[in-house]
Amino acid sequence: MRSENQTIRYRIGVIANTVFSLINFRGPLIKAMSKRGMTVYAFAPDYDERTREAVRALGATPVDYSLARAGMNPFRDFADLLKLARQLRELELDASFSYFIKPVIYGTLAACLAGIPRRVAMIEGVGYVFTEGERFGLRRRVLRTLVVQLYKVALKQTQRVFMLNPDDRKMFVELGMVDPGKVRLLNGIGVDLDQFIVEETSAETVSFILIARLLKEKGVYDYIEAARIVRRQYPRVRFTLLGSVDLNPGSISQEEVRAWVDEELIEWPGHVHDVKPWIAQASVFVLPSYREGLPRSTQEVMAMGKPVITTDVPGCRETVEDGVNGFKVPVRDPAALAEAMLTFIRSPHLVAPMGRASRRKAEQTFDVHKINAEILEAMGI
Incomplete structure (x- = not known):
């Protein structure tokens, strides 16, 4: 060599x-x-x-x-x-x-x-x-x-x-x-571990972020429905959706996303050139995808010390040790996704140690x- x-x-x-x-x-x-x-x-x-x-x-x-x-x-x-x-x-x-x-x-x-x-x-x-x-x-x-x-x-x-x-x-x-x-x-x-560094957020206010191309297969609809479920109990919880509509046949329309924004359900900055500030201000990363290779977005948020909620499907299940650096939920199950979110909201002390576990896994695996x-x-x- x-x-x-x-x-x-x-x-x-x-x-x-x-x-x-x-x-x-x-x-x-x-x-x-x-x-x-x-x-x-x-x-x-x-x-x-x-x-x-x-x-x-x-x-x-x-x-x-x-x-x-x-x-x-x-x-x-x-x-x-x-x-x-x-x-x-x-x-x-x-x-x-x-x-x-x-x-x-x-x-x-x-x-x-x-x-x-x-x-x-x-x-x-x-x-x-x-x-x-x-x-x-x-x-x-x-x-x-x-x-x-x-x-x-x-x-x-x-x-x-x-x-x-x-x-x-x-x-x-x-x-x-x-x-x-x-x-x-x-x-x-x-992921470059020197560029994506740990920035812990306050454990008092738990917020969620999904970063992905806006495709149905990324579980965007499940994220939105889970946000609605959570908001019924905790109306002030912040949900961010980061990404743009796509040419892919599975893309969600811009009109749908704007309707969610008008509903004040999510914040949608669209596509951004630097995701790090957005990751830094979130507590937990969510990716309810139907299947992945091994998502770069998850590697980035883990390097920045964030817990992950994702689906138990190929490419996603490899990123999370359930209960250690986040939670795995069944695919296409907004209720289960919402319950995992509620776990962090009700037990905010879990965010920091699970985030540190994410960083350790990123250092071991994703350099x-x-x-x-x-x-x-x-x-x-």
């Missing part, structure tokens, strides 16, 4: 679906690659001047490419794939690193067409088409079948596939989407520098 400071000659393309994720989720990894002397090209479809400079500050070269982040238009997607393959070929890369569903599928296939010798993918979660909701309609079943076939083709062209929880690995292997020998399980994507070193070692660089 190479030491972290060993300079190497290596050209790699990191292919994302948004520049926000490049900066906020892949930033430390890009820095680690650059520190080793690698030439990093950061591909995203939505650059502006500010984000270009932010990516350059990480040590990478920003590259625009065409990607329809939502929807499945085969003609548009195929045309984009060919354009990306030409871009990759011109750069004469040694490796590609793709994450999120479309970059993994089309980015990997484009890298193969471009003759890039080493192709690596990261599956951060199974996504909308694999998340079981109350209704799993014909459209989603058809889309799921298509995505399974596309994953089979794309992941066959990889040398390494990173995944974040054993349930996702099991699903991908059982559906024949990936060779189990290619999979490397990680403890999440990690981004350790995880990135593991990624680079597994990639053979």
Whole structure:
């Protein structure tokens, strides 16, 4: 294994679906690659001047490419794939690193067409088409079948596939989407423990925050219903919802969210560039998701010493030791979620020790520098 400071000659393309994720989720990894002397090209479809400079500050070269982040238009997607393959070929890369569903599928296939010798993918979660909701309609079943076939083709062209929880690995292997020998399980994507530090709040006034893209599958409706239940007994409890509406088919509408704000049920700042001040002023983090990879939001709040209420589902259950750093509740059960919230309201002395337990677990498990070193070692660089 190479030491972290060993300079190497290596050209790699990191292919994302948004520049926000490049900066906020892949930033430390890009820095680690650059520190080793690698030439990093950061591909995203939505650059502006500010984000270009932010990516350059990480040590990478920003590259625009065409990607329809939502929807499945085969003609548009195929045309984009060919354009990306030409871009990759011109750069004469040694490796590609793709994450999120479309970059993994089309980015990997484009890298193969471009003759890039080493192709690596990261599956951060199974996504909308694999998340079981109350209704799993014909459209989603058809889309799921298509995505399974596309994953089979794309992941066959990889040398390494990173995944974040054993349930996702099991699903991908059982559906024949990936060779189990290619999979490397990680403890999440990690968080910079020097940036996300503990800031304890007053135990006298318990408040709650949910940070997520505003998708039904994130359990937003369950959070809202649980807030209503709690408010009937404790009308002054503060609930914050942090995140923006999305292009995803499972997105909640902006009109719905504004109605909750008008009802004075929640505070909704929308999408913010820095979540740390919002985490700092909350007592407890809530994520009633239906399924996750291993959520970065939970890793961040744990690093900042917050207890967590989450669902007992893949990707969420790994973050909480029940009764130690928070509580696990059944999925799609607002009453159980509300009861867990009420436990903190009635026993505010639980917030601080459970928050300290979260920080300990983050230090043991979610250190981004350790995880990135593991990624680079597994990639053979």
